[in-house]
Amino acid sequence: MSLALETPAIRVSDATPGDYLELLKPRVMSLVVFTALVGMLASPVHPHPVVAAASLLAIAVGAGASGALNMWWDADIDALMGRTRGRPIPSGRVTGPEALAFGLILSVLSVVTLTAVAGPLAGALLAFTIFFYAVVYTMLLKRRTPQNIVIGGAAGALPPVIGYAAAGGGVTWASLSLFLVIFLWTPPHFWALALLKAGEYAKAGVPMLPNVKGEKRTRLEILLYTLVLAPAAAAPWALGLGGRAYLAVCVAGGAGMLALAGRVFRADGTAADRVAAGRLFAFSILYLFCLFAALLAERALGAFA
Amino acid sequence: METALPQGLPPSGLRLTDSQARARRGRNLAIGLSVAGLALLFYAVTIIKLGPAAWH
Numbered sequence: 220m221s222l223a224l225e226t227p228a229i230r231v232s233d234a235t236p237g238d239y240l241e242l243l244k245p246r247v248m249s250l251v252v253f254t255a256l257v258g259m260l261a262s263p264v265h266p267h268p269v270v271a272a273a274s275l276l277a278i279a280v281g282a283g284a285s286g287a288l289n290m291w292w293d294a295d296i297d298a299l300m301g302r303t304r305g306r307p308i309p310s311g312r313v314t315g316p317e318a319l320a321f322g323l324i325l326s327v328l329s330v331v332t333l334t335a336v337a338g339p340l341a342g343a344l345l346a347f348t349i350f351f352y353a354v355v356y357t358m359l360l361k362r363r364t365p366q367n368i369v370i371g372g373a374a375g376a377l378p379p380v381i382g383y384a385a386a387g388g389g390v391t392w393a394s395l396s397l398f399l400v401i402f403l404w405t406p407p408h409f410w411a412l413a414l415l416k417a418g419e420y421a422k423a424g425v426p427m428l429p430n431v432k433g434e435k436r437t438r439l440e441i442l443l444y445t446l447v448l449a450p451a452a453a454a455p456w457a458l459g460l461g462g463r464a465y466l467a468v469c470v471a472g473g474a475g476m477l478a479l480a481g482r483v484f485r486a487d488g489t490a491a492d493r494v495a496a497g498r499l500f501a502f503s504i505l506y507l508f509c510l511f512a513a514l515l516a517e518r519a520l521g522a523f524a
Numbered sequence: 525m526e527t528a529l530p531q532g533l534p535p536s537g538l539r540l541t542d543s544q545a546r547a548r549r550g551r552n553l554a555i556g557l558s559v560a561g562l563a564l565l566f567y568a569v570t571i572i573k574l575g576p577a578a579w580h
Binding site: 269 | 538553568569
């Protein structure tokens with residue numbers, strides 16, 4: 220009698236460090252680092268530069284870890300959309316379990332590091348942000364409700380609050396005003412994109428506002444959120460975080476956002492509607508960047524003055 | 525107990541292709557640098573948190 224031993228096929232990974240870096244969503248990470256840095260500088264307490272850099276690194280890695288967990292969970296729908304088809308998991312360069320392990324290890328590592336470096340409040344806020352993005356937004360909201368990015372936007376709005384707390388400033392109305400700006404900015408920003416990519420989201424079964432409530436309702440909600448966002452963006456100035464430069468950017472940028480959101484609302488059924496949505500999407504990124512850059516510049520100049 | 529490969533036979537087992545070996549080397553290097561960087565970071569932060577009094 221012969222006994223044949225069958226060994227299962229062993230998969231050897233071809234993944235490079237670059238593939239794992241891509242799981243961290245580097246572009247989102249850079250935005251997180253930028254807003255967390257502004258939160259840190261806005262704090263009345265200033266830590267040692269090395270401690271500040273270590274805190275920023277931990278916040279960046281935590282944000283990246285939540286991105287990896289998001290890509291692990293969403294690999295099936297990522298494969299259906301042109302924008303996300305080339306990501307490491309749908310393209311087969313990294314397996315789902317590898318991405319899950321990577322995301323979990325980095326989540327724990329980043330929270331432990333931030334807790335050790337900047338204290339338990341900052342660590343707890345980072346842990347909450349990762350949980351909110353990976354579990355509440357990705358697993359519970361994204362495929363269930365068109366309000367997904369409204370509620371989920373809280374995760375993207377927390378980094379300046381974490382930065383402020385990591386610097387030793389605690390959680391204050393001032394740091395929450397930075398949260399408010401990003402939180403209110405998120406819906407018009409993402410819905411402008413959703414107007415352009417409604418077909419792709421529908422194909423993937425993601426209930427974005429345009430393919431659930433229709434384009435008309437989406438255009439109205441973009442305008443309504445922008446009407447609230449433009450004055451609310453002055454809150455950091457009113458609470459003493461921002462100075463005149465911030466206020467100037469806030470007024471000019473808010474006027475630009477309102478003008479573009481108004482054009483998106485007055486859709487006339489021509490190809491120009493898509494151009495208007497594209498312009499609002501692009502301008503919204505510039506708007507948020509300039510608001511935070513103004514705060515950064517004021518703090519940096521104030522430090523040298 | 526020692527075992528030896530029979531003379532003249534190629535070693536059996538998993539053989540990595542060049543690209544797999546290169547990718548693995550890259551991953552190992554990235555993990556090594558990350559761990560070293562983390563150790564340095566914790567060292568630097570610890571020294572800073574101890575304050576100037578501990579340096580003397």
